[in-house]
Amino acid sequence: MLYHRYLAEARSRRALTNVTSAQIAEALDIDPTQVRKDLGSIGLRGRGRVGFDAAAVADAVRHVLGFDRTNLAIVVGAGHLGGALIAYGGFARYGLRIVAAFDSDPAKTGKELAGCPIRHTRGMRAFITKYRIRLAILATPAEGAQKVADRLVSAGIKAIWNFAPTRLALPKGVAVRDEHISLGLAQLAHYLTD
Amino acid sequence: MLYHRYLAEARSRRALTNVTSAQIAEALDIDPTQVRKDLGSIGLRGRGRVGFDAAAVADAVRHVLGFDRTNLAIVVGAGHLGGALIAYGGFARYGLRIVAAFDSDPAKTGKELAGCPIRHTRGMRAFITKYRIRLAILATPAEGAQKVADRLVSAGIKAIWNFAPTRLALPKGVAVRDEHISLGLAQLAHYLTD
DNA sequence: TAGATTGTTAATCGATTAACAATC
DNA sequence: TAGATTGTTAATCGATTAACAATC
Known part of the structure; x- marks a missing residue:
């Protein structure tokens, strides 16, 4: 709304x-x-x-x-987009708290970004279980996205906020919200060609 | 579509x-x-x-x-989000070509990111005029967004793709597409509290 | 009281779906 | 020809808007 x-x-x-x-x-x-x-x-x-x-x-x-209840979340994929989502503090007032980010690239892991630790995806499952995370933000490239999503679901994730430009196939009971940004672009492009 | x-x-x-x-x-x-x-x-x-x-x-x-026609575009705001949009090469196949980025922070300007030069906002108006840019991608914080938008419009921009989490007031004849990401979050959060 | 604003029922509008003859 | 798939008209459904008595 x-x-x-x-x-x-x-x-x-x-x-x-x-x-x-x-x-x-x-x-x-x-x-x-x-x-x-x-x-x-x-x-x-x-x-x-x-x-x-x-x-x-x-x-x-x-x-x-639901903005008055806090949801813990993790970000998967600490590239430019993942970094932007982590660094943007504005989600806090919507009840979203990003507690960790995960990436498979060792060059990115081990650091912190805006107070948020970036860990290797190896430890992802354990982390999700330990902190009972239910919401994951998917900010990987399109290619690996489905695989990552499968792992997230099997680890107990119940909702995926998908920024990867691809459509995910997921079991029922898992909510997905696709943030396909290009749709907005389509509208504008259409306007410009008029 | x-x-x-x-x-x-x-x-x-x-x-x-x-x-x-x-x-x-x-x-x-x-x-x-x-x-x-x-x-x-x-x-x-x-x-x-x-x-x-x-x-x-x-x-x-x-x-x-309109994806078979190329639109030149600039990104304003070279922070995390702006950087993500620049680095993500996927817009090319939608006919969008980001030719430059602008930022008011001298620490960020003068470099290149994924082949895209980052310039100081001082030269923005001249650049828009020179290359007849009609589409601008707004990736600044919410605070300065309206001011930047006004400058863009007065320089000749006809369409703004707004990633700043605020609603812009713009004259008729200028298309805006608000990418308020938090709406997606709302849907997911709502699902989790059921 | 007088008048602005609500809550709700009824009417309109548009979009989605069903049905089916025309087509390849 | 037989049968799957289209194009289009008609029917249904839902959402939006209008109207108006009830309320503060």
Whole structure:
């Protein structure tokens, strides 16, 4: 949901206590009725002539999105992209804590990046088991991705955030979210050729 | 569209000459009728009992997506993420050619990364004008993003691929594609808390 | 009270799916 | 010819929008 970002921004700009469905709708470019329905569906009631309690909405949205619970995660693949994901501290406020990165290249392992240790993939399974990691961020090249994913799953990973530009075949019960960035590129390229 | 990736993969696996709407639908988990409609809408006709000419479909899709025309692009922000985007060579086959990167930190400028020169943002406007760049990839922190975007637009940029975790306000006529990665995270986090 | 805003039901719109004659 | 697959029209489904009485 997009509500989260809007609320975070709006509240930081000015300390507003109430927000109407019309305001949210305006900012997000959707229908006010839609906003009222969404908010209603997660148990929020507004007040006539006043609107919704901004803080309550923000909290409820955070809760629904799961951002108020911390998930431990590992990054696999400490190349440029993996490094970017590790170094970007912004995931913390979404409840994501990257506790380690793994790479098969000994030249990369043994160091730290932004406080995050980079280990060799040898120890990956043991680490996952030991810390009961359920979420893995896959930032390897496309080639090895499927193999790595299989290993992750067999070690107990329940959700994979896939940045490798390939489609993974995974058993049911494991959630995957493909971040195929090139799709966005397609839209822009299309626009430019008009 | 997702057709592109499927076709590229399918054709590399085995040299197939014909492909049926059912096959594509199966692989992409959509309805066969949908596939026939989409293909029909871009002028492709299939043949009864045979299907579609795989090569023709691949070409037409590439054309519609604009991947058969090369777009020059610059990256702004040569941090971890910017570096990842530069180093990842995969955009070339989508018709994107990153010709330079810009950063305001003198410690980063003057070098090359994967054959791509990293320059100081001072010279950005002149560069955009000189090479008639229309597409910019924004990989700065959220804070400076809006300012950078404004400068890009005033220099003639027509499309911005925004990786900065913020919403940009831009004039009409400039296309923006927000790559808010955290949305994917939200989905996964939600799954894990079930 | 008066009026803005909600919650919800009904209507519209579009997209997805089913059905089937036409085609190769 | 026989049969698989298409192209397209019709039906279904869901999501979005409009309308309006209830509420604060």
